[in-house]
Amino acid sequence: MARAVAVMGFGQTKHGRRNDVNYQELVYEAVKVALEDAGISPGDIDAVVSGSMPAPMEGVNAPHLYWSDAMAAFGKPSIRVATCGSTGMSIAQCAFYHVASGFFDVVLAVGAEKMYENDPQGTMETVADPFFQRPFLAGAPGVFSIQANQYAYRYNLPEERVREAAAHISVNHHDNALDNPYAHIRKKITVEDVLKSRIIAYPTRLMDICPSSDGAAAVIFASEEKAKRFSKKAAWVKGLYYTGDEHFFGDSDKVVWESAIIAATEAYKMAGIKNPRKELDVAEVYNPFTFQELIFYECFGFCDRGEACKLVEDGVVLGGGDLPCDPSGGVLCTNPIGATGLIRVGEAALQVTGRAEARQIPGAKTALSHAMGGTDQFNGIMILSSEL
Amino acid sequence: MAKEEVKVMEGSISLPYRWALGPVFTKFFDEFKNKKIMGAKCPKCNRVLVPARKFCPRCFEELTEWIQVSDKGTIRTWSLITFEFSGQPMPPPYIIGLIDLDGADTAFAHFIGGVELSDAEKVKEQVKIGMRVEAKWRDKRQGNIHDIEYFKPI
Numbered sequence: 001m002a003r004a005v006a007v008m009g010f011g012q013t014k015h016g017r018r019n020d021v022n023y024q025e026l027v028y029e030a031v032k033v034a035l036e037d038a039g040i041s042p043g044d045i046d047a048v049v050s051g052s053m054p055a056p057m058e059g060v061n062a063p064h065l066y067w068s069d070a071m072a073a074f075g076k077p078s079i080r081v082a083t084c085g086s087t088g089m090s091i092a093q094c095a096f097y098h099v100a101s102g103f104f105d106v107v108l109a110v111g112a113e114k115m116y117e118n119d120p121q122g123t124m125e126t127v128a129d130p131f132f133q134r135p136f137l138a139g140a141p142g143v144f145s146i147q148a149n150q151y152a153y154r155y156n157l158p159e160e161r162v163r164e165a166a167a168h169i170s171v172n173h174h175d176n177a178l179d180n181p182y183a184h185i186r187k188k189i190t191v192e193d194v195l196k197s198r199i200i201a202y203p204t205r206l207m208d209i210c211p212s213s214d215g216a217a218a219v220i221f222a223s224e225e226k227a228k229r230f231s232k233k234a235a236w237v238k239g240l241y242y243t244g245d246e247h248f249f250g251d252s253d254k255v256v257w258e259s260a261i262i263a264a265t266e267a268y269k270m271a272g273i274k275n276p277r278k279e280l281d282v283a284e285v286y287n288p289f290t291f292q293e294l295i296f297y298e299c300f301g302f303c304d305r306g307e308a309c310k311l312v313e314d315g316v317v318l319g320g321g322d323l324p325c326d327p328s329g330g331v332l333c334t335n336p337i338g339a340t341g342l343i344r345v346g347e348a349a350l351q352v353t354g355r356a357e358a359r360q361i362p363g364a365k366t367a368l369s370h371a372m373g374g375t376d377q378f379n380g381i382m383i384l385s386s387e388l
Numbered sequence: 389m390a391k392e393e394v395k396v397m398e399g400s401i402s403l404p405y406r407w408a409l410g411p412v413f414t415k416f417f418d419e420f421k422n423k424k425i426m427g428a429k430c431p432k433c434n435r436v437l438v439p440a441r442k443f444c445p446r447c448f449e450e451l452t453e454w455i456q457v458s459d460k461g462t463i464r465t466w467s468l469i470t471f472e473f474s475g476q477p478m479p480p481p482y483i484i485g486l487i488d489l490d491g492a493d494t495a496f497a498h499f500i501g502g503v504e505l506s507d508a509e510k511v512k513e514q515v516k517i518g519m520r521v522e523a524k525w526r527d528k529r530q531g532n533i534h535d536i537e538y539f540k541p542i
Binding site: 059204 | 394396399401405407409413437438439445446464465466467468469470471473474475476477484485486494495496497498499508511512517518532533534
């Protein structure tokens with residue numbers, strides 16, 4: 001039987017254009033804060049798990065070797081985990097397995113990216129196989145936009161209604177990012193701004209899309225005994241799951257999206273959650289594109305199929321709603337990809353321990369964190385709670 | 389964060405690759421040259437998977453039964469690409485799509501063409517999900533995915 005696992009420390013850098021530091025220094029910045037947050041020293045770390053996007057993004061292959069010094073990994077077991085956009089979630093889940101298995105008591109999880117150092121879409125396109133898909137899955141915006149069009153068509157939703165709901169998500173998350181000192185894009189915008197921003201990949205417009213960011217995050221996972229000894233503010237991992245679709249995009253349905261549905265269903269089952277809409281207090285949904293967030297609401301059981309626009313229109317998932325999503329501003333305002341999924345976990349931990357400062361959802365006890373990776377291929381979820 | 393005084397070292401990595409197609413994709417593209425799109429049928433789930441491949445990703449069965457599917461089909465979804473990035477197959481604007489070819493159980497990714505691309509509103513009038521399309525084959529075919537230039541509305 002797996003042991004109980006806690007998140008007992010979280011550190012993140014200020015995200016954005018960070019050419020004031022090199023890749024190692026960026027990682028060091030996040031790790032240092034996480035160690036201070038947990039109140040431990042590098043010697044207390046038993047093992048290190050880290051990862052990023054495909055290495056061409058920064059042009060240093062096997063970057064966990066390059067980061068090693070900045071992660072206090074000297075003399076410790078160290079492993080790289082990389083699953084594209086879901087890397088940060090995979091790092092978190094791998095660190096969980098390390099502790100839950102009983103092999104390690106304190107594990108440092110690190111994710112980072114420096115997206116200003118290359119053309120991220122050029123790297124992302126090479127995630128698709130070279131024979132059949134690569135020319136046609138035009139970076140992230142192409143993949144997510146064909147999914148968005150399919151969603152509206154499936155439920156016979158007027159394009160204007162879907163666009164408007166997506167725009168409200170964008171405005172809400174941008175407002176949230178104003179409360180987050182670490183966020184990359186911190187700017188007040190209006191629904192009109194989103195609707196009128198230029199098309200990048202129809203139907204997706206500039207303000208429906210996340211930025212490319214530099215940034216790093218570090219989360220410290222610990223056994224019950226260590227967490228109780230070091231930390232008065234642990235968040236407990238109550239459920240998790242990670243799963244994928246086939247590699248060929250056209251093989252599976254991306255509206256009733258199996259990997260997202262299974263990840264949520266299994267994580268809820270482990271956490272004992274029967275009605276996510278009622279039992280979750282807050283969710284950090286991985287949302288590089290506004291339209292995709294609508295699909296996730298349905299896959300995660302926040303509403304019925306085809307009802308996501310109504311969830312936004314009723315304000316349920318916006319600030320002040322029953323199930324506020326992405327109080328950090330989410331991926332839409334900050335996306336250093338290798339770190340992004342781990343930031344979702346860290347932000348969820350802050351929420352359930354009442355430490356999210358200006359972005360705190362009052363009284364939050366149970367939080368969902370999520371990440372998605374590949375050409376819409378993988379989804380992972382981790383549920384965190386204030387109670388063991 | 390400092391802006392002006394930081395130093396950035398520029399560099400690039402350009403590496404050649406030789407990607408082995410394997411016998412199944414080799415055969416697929418040999419047939420493609422002859423304007424045939426081949427799928428493979430899974431003996432367990434009975435789905436016709438396009439492109440043809442060695443094994444079913446769900447059932448893990450080896451696929452030996454090849455079935456020619458149509459070069460006509462229905463648009464499952466599409467997007468008009470208007471942004472630029474490194475390694476792009478052609479300068480934007482262009483349309484990418486997923487096409488449910490007649491006789492296939494999976495969708496085929498390709499370009500949708502033969503339509504006026506000057507603005508999104510015009511594209512929306514010409515390209516719709518559920519619309520019938522057919523392959524526009526190139527006259528000179530080399531045994532790769534670009535032997536079809538694009539799928540055009542019928």
